[in-house]
């Protein structure tokens with residue numbers, strides 16, 4: 001709007017000026033012919049409005065030249081009534097030619113100006129709307145200009161920015177590297193590769209960025225300044241960091257799963273070893289015993305000593321019964337408990353009574369928990385710990401009494417197993433040997449469900465095991 005108003009006013013001035021010039025030309029013609037009575041008009045003056053009109057109105061301005069040419073011809077005919085001097089025609093033609101040349105040249109200049117303005121506007125738009133920062137500096141590093149994106153990254157106004165050097169915007173640790181890049185790349189080739197650095201914002205915080213620099217040279221090829229494109233990569237860095245973290249977590253869990261599968265394999269191997277030892281010890285010994293008993297019976301029958309044969313048969317039956325009981329217990333130990341079906345109390349009670357049937361051991365079992373609140377994985381851990389503790393009592397303790405107590409305390413389950421056997425020096429289990437896996441296994445099982453395991457014993461003092469397991473209802477495990 002402002003531009004249009006201004007142009008309208010300018011146009012009025014031009015028309016006024018032109019009218020004055022044309023009036024001047026008419027007066028001059030009159031003055032030369034009538035007042036001075038000369039046969040010639042001072043036409044040099046005419047060139048001023050002719051050139052001005054062509055400059056201002058281009059081809060339309062030719063109208064002024066045509067008007068003045070006509071004025072010259074007609075007035076020379078009218079006032080002199082003689083033969084029009086040939087040079088008046090020539091001068092009239094010159095008016096038109098000069099007007100045409102000036103109009104054409106000024107049209108071309110206007111076109112060139114327009115395309116220059118357009119391309120300048122295009123680049124300015126690009127410069128201003130770019131999301132990347134664009135900055136200019138002289139060869140000393142004094143900052144000359146920057147687009148809005150770079151000013152926004154830094155938090156400076158353009159006035160503040162122009163008072164700084166690019167070294168002031170860069171943390172000290174990057175100065176040497178940047179000076180090297182300037183010397184070896186930018187100055188040598190005219191541009192640098194993209195590189196990473198940091199910038200200091202107005203508020204003193206630092207952000208990471210990538211930058212690429214180009215030299216600006218004068219006509220002689222002498223460097224007179226630099227310009228650069230800068231990209232803020234804080235967000236990209238954060239994403240990269242996150243990816244790195246996840247990769248590390250992945251590596252750790254891969255290692256853990258490798259250890260875990262390794263451990264499972266070694267446990268399987270141990271179990272196989274136990275099974276083969278049991279088969280060898282129990283079944284093998286039994287087979288040998290039975291075969292020698294059968295031989296003895298055969299001999300006794302041959303000798304017709306039936307009484308002795310009967311005695312041997314009774315003895316063999318006892319051996320066989322004991323062996324069957326031991327095999328049953330082993331099978332019960334190996335079989336996973338049907339906790340889902342029968343529940344923890346029933347499974348435990350059944351297991352303990354099965355074992356005690358064959359032994360001279362009294363077990364006092366009590367359970368005061370709401371088994372519905374015990375997640376399955378916790379129930380299995382409790383069952384296995386009781387099983388392993390009982391194994392130890394049977395194997396090592398030579399105890400007469402054993403107490404198994406299971407109760408809730410807040411949102412925890414406490415398990416206490418106590419025997420009045422011979423006890424042992426707990427120092428022997430801290431060595432981490434692979435021979436004694438039972439106690440270590442109990443501790444690992446308790447810890448696998450975030451519980452704690454504690455064993456207390458001394459020679460002649462019996463053994464106490466105390467396990468505390470947190471109860472998190474299963475649906476909460478996923479929260």
Ligand SMILES: Nc1ncnc2c1ncn2[C@@H]1O[C@H](COP(=O)(O)OP(=O)(O)OP(=O)(O)O)[C@@H](O)[C@H]1O
Nearest residue numbers: 392393396397421423424435436437438439440463
């Ligand atoms: N209730 C107990 N009474 C007496 N000694 C015990 C008792 N429990 C464990 N011990 C002693 O602690 C040792 C370690 O027991 P642990 O259960 O870890 O291994 P282990 O029973 O020898 O072998 P396994 O790996 O077959 O269980 C036993 O060898 C035994 O000497």
Ligand SMILES: [Mg+2]
Nearest residue numbers: 391392438439
């Ligand atoms: Mg054991």
